[in-house]
Amino acid sequence: MKEYRMSEPVLLNTLKKIYGSLMAISGKKILVIRDLKIALLLAVRNSVVYVTDDPECAEQFRKNTEAGMGKDDVIILINKWTNKLKFKKVFEKMGMKFDIAIMNPPYDRNLHLKILEAVIPHAEKVVNISPVRWLQDPFAPYSTRSDYCKFENTISQKIESLDVISAKNASQLFNATFAMNLGIYVCGNGGYEYQHNDPLITKIVEKTMTNSWKPFNQKVFYQNGCVQTKPYALNICGFGGSTTMGFDILTCRTYEAQCETALTDEHTGNVVNATHFEFDSEAERRNFFDCYNHPFMRWHTGLWKIDVNLHAPKVPYFSDYSHPWDYADFFAWFELTEEEQERVMREIAEMQAE
16 A cells, blocks of 8 residues: 655644744654654654554654664655554563654544544554544434444544645545545643534534434335335436545436336345335425435535445435425424525535635
8 A cells, every 4th residue: 555645744744833843842752653754854863663554654664764864763664554453562572662653544434533543542642633523523422333432532632733635635645546635633631622512503413403314214115125115216326426426425426327226136136235115296306316416415414424435314205295395495394594505505605616
């Protein structure tokens, strides 16, 4: 795996803010995860443990340290990141407590959080760059299985500051495509206000949860033998966007393609993991599809969107699709005040201008 190289020294800039200057960082024990440039720079006046999964980077660090850059530096080459995070045992054997940890961990699912959780107890200060939406998802506090709840004590309560980098800027920073925002976390003594306290967002979330897609999951329908009782159906199995379509849309397939989604895979005969909806008329079915691609629903999705996946508890079911939905319908269903409506329209305009 190649290390992602950043076009701007954002982690170094954060270190400068903390210590005043890079010259002030001297004689310290430092852990660097997957950032060769920082590892080489800090190895000059410090003792560095460099962790990487890129053999070329490991070799380059070794050559520089052997050439006199640092005699007390260590390389840990990770062949495969695992949930057990075996490199943590190396720290324990060394008996090391780092003054600083600088991290750009791999972003595979929540692996970056598991690595951050493992490192925090071993460092006085941690500067980390990784996805941030797990912390910002307003639905997350309502689910004990969410990363927000899983890592609250071990990560969230340790955060001192957080700077958010938009997905667009993150893509430019790494010269790669990112579907999510990144955050530069400084972890140590805590103090950062990470809990959600936006009244409008709370209102939207709680209303959504009172009548969401969740009851329409495929389980009951399949248990009843997949017996369709109405003439028109949609089997929603493709959600989210793409790098070209945008990540704030709810259905990633065209209406015609979505109508053709079958309940079973024609090649394997396996049941498709779909959410099944039925309608009395073609107009209702079309209104249903259009409703979830309305600008209001794109705004709604943007409140919690972590990646390109859509989860049924986070999507409102409006019950009545006998007519096309417009802003007035959405505002009435969510019981938004005039002030709240103005805010929503303002944020939708900003979203469309991006």
